[in-house]
Amino acid sequence: xATSGVRKPAGGVRQQAGGAGEPAGGGRRQAPxxxxxxxxxxxxxxxxxxxxxxxxxxxxxPTARPKDVAGVxxxxxxxxxxxxxxxxxxxxxxxxxxxxxxxxxxxxxxEALRTWPMRGTVHLVPSRDARWMLDVTGVRTxxxxxxxxxVLGLSLAxxxxxxxxxxxxxxxxxxxxxxxxxxTLNAAGIDTTGQRGYHLLWYAAQKxxxxxxxxxxxxxxxxxxxxxxxxPHRPDRxxxxxxxxxxxxxxxxxxxxQDFAGWTGLTATDAKRGxxxxxxxxxxxxxxxxxxxxxxxxxxxxxxxxxxxxALPGFDEFLLGFKDRSxxxxxxxxxxxxxxxxxxxxxxxxxxxxxxxTWKRTLGKTKVKVAVRPLVDLDAxxxxxxxxxxxxxxxxxxxxxxxxxx
Numbered sequence: 001x002a003t004s005g006v007r008k009p010a011g012g013v014r015q016q017a018g019g020a021g022e023p024a025g026g027g028r029r030q031a032p033x034x035x036x037x038x039x040x041x042x043x044x045x046x047x048x049x050x051x052x053x054x055x056x057x058x059x060x061x062p063t064a065r066p067k068d069v070a071g072v073x074x075x076x077x078x079x080x081x082x083x084x085x086x087x088x089x090x091x092x093x094x095x096x097x098x099x100x101x102x103x104x105x106x107x108x109x110x111e112a113l114r115t116w117p118m119r120g121t122v123h124l125v126p127s128r129d130a131r132w133m134l135d136v137t138g139v140r141t142x143x144x145x146x147x148x149x150x151v152l153g154l155s156l157a158x159x160x161x162x163x164x165x166x167x168x169x170x171x172x173x174x175x176x177x178x179x180x181x182x183x184t185l186n187a188a189g190i191d192t193t194g195q196r197g198y199h200l201l202w203y204a205a206q207k208x209x210x211x212x213x214x215x216x217x218x219x220x221x222x223x224x225x226x227x228x229x230x231x232p233h234r235p236d237r238x239x240x241x242x243x244x245x246x247x248x249x250x251x252x253x254x255x256x257x258q259d260f261a262g263w264t265g266l267t268a269t270d271a272k273r274g275x276x277x278x279x280x281x282x283x284x285x286x287x288x289x290x291x292x293x294x295x296x297x298x299x300x301x302x303x304x305x306x307x308x309x310x311a312l313p314g315f316d317e318f319l320l321g322f323k324d325r326s327x328x329x330x331x332x333x334x335x336x337x338x339x340x341x342x343x344x345x346x347x348x349x350x351x352x353x354x355x356x357x358t359w360k361r362t363l364g365k366t367k368v369k370v371a372v373r374p375l376v377d378l379d380a381x382x383x384x385x386x387x388x389x390x391x392x393x394x395x396x397x398x399x400x401x402x403x404x405x406x
Contacts, residue, residue: 041285041294047303048254048287049327049353051294054301055253056318057094058310058350062300064250066094069106070126077247078123078133080320081114084215086313086347087124092396093312100397107214110228114212115205116141119265122212129243130225131232134208136240137264142206145199152196162190163204170210170224177219241270242277246295249278252321253294254285260293262323307352309382311359311389314345319355329355333375349374349386359390368399373406 043051053059057066057075066072072094073079081087091103107113112124117133120141125133149159165188166181176184181201182192192200201222204210213223235243248260261271275282275293283296312318319325319337329337333355337346349357349372357374370390378386387403394401 040291041283041299043254043285043287043292043303045288045327046305048285048292050303050305051254051298051301052252052327053306053308053353055251055295055298056321057251058318059301059306059308061298063297068095068111069103070111073112073124074126074129075247076251076317077129077244078117078125079317080121080315081124082122083313083315084114084220086315087114089313089393089396090316091124093310093392098396104214113228115225116202118263120202120206127229128231128233130211130229131208132235132240133244134206136237137244137266138206140265140267142203145203145206148199152194152199154196154199158190159200159203160207161188162200163207163209165190166201166204166222167209167224170222171227173223173227175213175216175221175223177216177221179219181222238273238277241266241274242279245271245274246278246281248321249275249282249293250295250298252317253282253298254287254292255294255322256290256292256324259322259324263321305352309385309389310350311386311393312348312350314347316348318350319345319348328353330375336373336375349389351376351378351382357386361393363397363399366399367402368394368397370394370401370403371406372403 050059054061057064057072064075066075069091072091079087079090081090088100088103092098092100095103110127113127113130114122114124115130115134116138117123117125117130118137118141146156149156162185165185169181169184170176178201182197185192185197185200190200201210205212205222205225208225210222211225211228213221213228215221244264244266245260248263249255252259252263257268257271257275260266260275261268264271264274266274281296282293283299285292285294285299319328322328328350335341336358337348337355338344339346346358347360348355349359356376356378357372359370359372362369362371370393372386372390383405387401390403391401
């Protein structure tokens with residue numbers, strides 16, 4: 001794990017000179033007539049969006065060129081992956097020429113793993129960083145689990161016993177599917193009906209007993225974390241906070257401290273501490289008067305608009321990495337992307353860094369059907385480019401595409 005640029009909190013964030021001022025939101029706005037931090041680069045919303053697309057590895061980056069799954073996941077620090085298929089494509093679209101089978105093989109090599117490190121949500125994380133991430137960012141979620149257990153009729157003692165049962169069953173390199181894990185708990189007299197089974201599996205992983213291993217067939221599997229990753233990194237807390245900050249802002253910035261705290265689930269105090277620990281690797285900028293943070297190296301990337309087209313999975317960091325998505329999504333399109341506000345994100349067609357439509361795929365034996373719903377007017381030439389982006393996805397899953405436009 002690269003820790004370059006991470007140090008103990010002692011100064012703050014470097015500030016750089018730069019250009020000129022649409023609010024990113026969620027940050028500290030300069031009062032009318034107030035001066036931005038001395039030397040801070042002043043960016044417009046369009047410039048910030050261009051840099052953010054580069055940080056997200058959706059455009060060429062001046063310094064980052066990850067060539068494998070391990071490199072991409074470490075660049076981000078964590079990638080939302082509660083939907084396994086979405087997580088695979090998030091990796092594949094950033095590794096041109098890779099297939100879904102290639103990504104799955106890399107996960108079998110343990111280049112990354114899935115667990116619940118932040119906000120009680122499944123993410124892909126660097127394998128050797130899973131344990132310290134659970135310790136640093138998972139602890140608040142774990143501490144707040146009491147009310148959910150009460151709703152499910154579970155006691156803390158019963159949850160701890162379930163983690164022990166799974167730990168014993170998986171010992172010695174055993175790998176079990178989700179249904180096998182639940183059957184094991186039932187055999188031990190621990191009821192897994194309803195949502196109890198899911199909660200107990202989550203709890204064991206949150207405690208650092210288990211982790212999510214790659215799918216077998218179409219089913220999730222679990223392994224012992226200490227056996228799956230026998231040589232974990234063990235940074236101290238301040239270094240860990242610095243690593244989190246550095247990785248988040250280099251892969252998502254420019255964005256705000258509030259977005260960082262929302263992404264990690266850290267307190268505002270720990271978010272500030274992490275930014276300080278990252279030292280000169282991060283720099284302060286303003287986006288239309290709102291204070292934000294970015295990777296210092298990112299300011300060497302082009303800031304001009306690019307009319308590119310992407311077919312992104314629903315749970316990609318492009319949207320899930322931010323509390324404030326106003327740079328990427330028009331307010332009138334939010335309902336189409338998150339129908340009913342239920343937290344289930346639709347896959348998106350992105351043009352020039354802005355959501356321009358949604359798409360839904362249905363995998364068949366001989367082809368992948370894709371239904372596209374544009375949210376803005378797209379001319380024939382642009383639709384051909386969308387078709388090409390979807391063809392890249394089809395090649396990733398190894399099936400010819402059949403695209404239908406609404």
